[in-house]
Amino acid sequence: MKVAAMDYVAARSPDEVLAVLADGQASVLAGGQSLVLEVTSRAAQPRRLVDINRVAEFEVLDQTDGMLRVAPLVRHRVFESDAIDGPLGDLLRVIVRHIGHPPIRARGTMLGSLAYAHPAAEWPVAAAVLGAELDLAGPDGRRTLTAEQFFTGPFTTARRPEELLVEVRLPALPAGTGAGYAEHRRSHAKFVEGAAIVAVTVADGLVTGAAIGLVNVGPCPVRARAAEAALIGGPFCDAAIIEAARVAAEIDADNRAMTATRRGAIRMLTRRALTQAREGV
Ligand SMILES: Cc1cc2nc3c(=O)[nH]c(=O)nc-3n(C[C@H](O)[C@H](O)[C@H](O)COP(=O)(O)OP(=O)(O)OC[C@H]3O[C@@H](n4cnc5c(N)ncnc54)[C@H](O)[C@@H]3O)c2cc1C
Numbered sequence: 001m002k003v004a005a006m007d008y009v010a011a012r013s014p015d016e017v018l019a020v021l022a023d024g025q026a027s028v029l030a031g032g033q034s035l036v037l038e039v040t041s042r043a044a045q046p047r048r049l050v051d052i053n054r055v056a057e058f059e060v061l062d063q064t065d066g067m068l069r070v071a072p073l074v075r076h077r078v079f080e081s082d083a084i085d086g087p088l089g090d091l092l093r094v095i096v097r098h099i100g101h102p103p104i105r106a107r108g109t110m111l112g113s114l115a116y117a118h119p120a121a122e123w124p125v126a127a128a129v130l131g132a133e134l135d136l137a138g139p140d141g142r143r144t145l146t147a148e149q150f151f152t153g154p155f156t157t158a159r160r161p162e163e164l165l166v167e168v169r170l171p172a173l174p175a176g177t178g179a180g181y182a183e184h185r186r187s188h189a190k191f192v193e194g195a196a197i198v199a200v201t202v203a204d205g206l207v208t209g210a211a212i213g214l215v216n217v218g219p220c221p222v223r224a225r226a227a228e229a230a231l232i233g234g235p236f237c238d239a240a241i242i243e244a245a246r247v248a249a250e251i252d253a254d255n256r257a258m259t260a261t262r263r264g265a266i267r268m269l270t271r272r273a274l275t276q277a278r279e280g281v
Pocket of ligand 1: 027029030032033034036072098101104108109110111112113116118120121122123159163165166188190191
């Protein structure tokens with residue numbers, strides 16, 4: 001199939017990107033690891049592509065004052081390095097190495113993944129687990145959304161067509177936090193069937209913070225809030241992990257049937273991720 005005719009603009013500044021997006025007829029080309037497949041299959045037929053790869057300001061990754069700031073051209077592979085310290089860096093490193101193959105991680109971007117909002121993608125759930133703030137820039141200025149506000153459905157977000165996702169902020173995780181990731185995936189060329197992303201903070205032997213995110217369990221990123229509540233205030237022991245995984249599997253997040261097999265998978269993945277997190281506390 002031939003690609004439909006479209007204009008191509010290689011923008012050189014944030015203002016130029018916003019000017020091209022202004023009529024709502026353009027798509028942003030970041031890493032191209034999802035968009036190129038969409039346009040070559042004609043699933044997406046934008047009138048214009050605005051390539052942001054020459055905008056130097058968009059390559060910035062900044063970690064100051066307990067906040068990690070991620071700009072639109074920070075590639076997945078950056079999160080594989082030791083560039084980000086503390087428990088937050090540990091969690092991002094654990095997640096990123098499961099995203100596609102090395103060439104996909106070399107081109108694809110975190111913000112592109114968030115904007116694409118694939119229900120089986122890891123970064124949207126990580127954003128929900130970490131309490132991310134997402135900044136959108138458009139003709140009316142800048143606005144900030146939480147992950148819960150940003151993701152509205154599969155491949156659907158609150159981003160308006162004339163807006164650019166310009167920054168994502170991830171707060172540092174407190175000392176004493178262990179992170180875990182467990183997934184079921186048929187092949188590295190495919191997205192996960194399901195995964196659990198967790199961050200658990202322990203102080204004086206008791207759980208003071210817990211975030212449990214489930215990938216590909218609902219149309220939007222899912223937090224297993226009841227399972228988190230089950231962990232808070234108690235010791236981070238085997239029995240607590242088993243109980244939290246049981247509660248997580250009771251989640252009702254999807255309008256597709258939650259079969260016994262799916263619930264069993266959620267339970268097993270949550271248990272594995274929590275066990276991994278406990279080793280890192
Ligand atoms: C074989 C294969 C396996 C993969 N496996 C996984 C996987 O296991 N897990 C996973 O999470 N992903 C996976 N991916 C997808 C990959 O992570 C992509 O990189 C990601 O989905 C999109 O990032 P990108 O930078 O390539 O965005 P692009 O493809 O350039 O853009 C994707 C969409 O987001 C929009 N967009 C991009 N950046 C912005 C922005 N800053 N503001 C507004 N809109 C924007 C684009 O217009 C487009 O609609 C896989 C891809 C392939 C080809």
